[in-house]
Amino acid sequence: MxxxxxxxxxxxxxxxxxxxxxxxxxxxxxxxxxxxxxxxxxxxxxxxxxxxxxxxxxxxxxxxxxxxxxxxxxxxxxxxxxxxxxxxxxxxxxxxxxxxxxxxxxxEARDAIKPAAILWALIKPYGRLSADVLRGLDDALVDIHSSLEGKISTLVNSFVTGRNLRQGADGSLAYYHGKVEAGIETALAGHPQAVRLTLRPLIDVAART
Missing domain, CATH: 1.10.8 (Helicase, Ruva Protein; domain 3)
Incomplete structure (x- = not known):
């Protein structure tokens, strides 16, 4: 005992x-x-x-x-x-x-896997993302995925406030720490289907803009 x-x-x-x-x-x-x-x-x-x-x-x-x-x-x-x-x-x-x-x-708590996938895909190539590019893609993505309405900007704002994202003087966005990207990738790995369905139209939208 x-x-x-x-x-x-x-x-x-x-x-x-x-x-x-x-x-x-x-x-x-x-x-x-x-x-x-x-x-x-x-x-x-x-x-x-x-x-x-x-x-x-x-x-x-x-x-x-x-x-x-x-x-x-x-x-x-x-x-x-x-x-x-x-x-x-x-x-x-x-x-x-x-x-x-x-x-x-x-x-996970914010049900933000889809907007996180978009953010991750756009930052990945160059390590940073122009806020203008993100705004330009937002409406087109919402037209395809109505569930994304307001979600991308909300995630970005919360990540900037929480010091997960750094916003430069020119409005560009980058990770504060490499572990932020690692955390996003870990979360995305748990939802492969949602990520795939989100990134597929992103490629088409980006190609048209």
Whole structure:
């Protein structure tokens, strides 16, 4: 019974809600302590020693979750010989992985796979997209896919506001981070049929403009 209870506690610590809006500094510290439970002695000592540093670097609950997810991949000899380098590796990976996961979750929650496919296809060739080109294609795409009405501009605006897209002085759009593109691609991979049906007319529309 004791072993079953211990196993259940270990599972429960990974089921904590990770809504960033609910987390201030005290909640992040508590989450950090909860995620620390049950770690092997070397990792437990490591996360205890560098708790303040990690909480300065990572300010979102999902980032903390990704940080702890990455710890088993750290080599024990690296922890012993170069703990600060190991810490830098883990925090950087946590930040990048959380960006990708957040993008996927946002697209799924907003039912924005189709506009994301269009955005991805237009940015892919040159790493950036003219806002004028996007506006020029928008109406023609909506004529083909009425479900896209308002969706492309809404996604772009939310991504600019959320610092997933950078808007230049000339209005051009580019990814803030490569992991944003990775997140979009991960989301698109989960909906191959919707992506195919969306991109096929995009090719025709782009060829006519």
């Amino acid at each position: 004791a072993e079953a209870s211990h196993a259940e506690n270990n599972i429960q610590r990974w089921r904590m809600p990770l809504n960033a809006e609910n987390y201030g500094r005290p909640q992040l510290r508590q989450l950090y302590r909860n995620l620390s439970k049950g770690l092997p002695p070397d990792l437990s000592a490591f996360v205890h020693e560098y708790q303040l540093t990690v909480l300065r670097e990572l300010s979102l609950p999902l980032e903390l979750r990704k940080f702890f997810d990455s710890l088993p991949d750290l080599a024990s000899d690296e922890l012993a010989r170069q703990p600060q380098a190991a810490l830098a590796t883990a925090t950087k990976r946590a930040h990048q992985d959380s960006i990708e996961r957040t993008v996927v979750d946002q697209l």
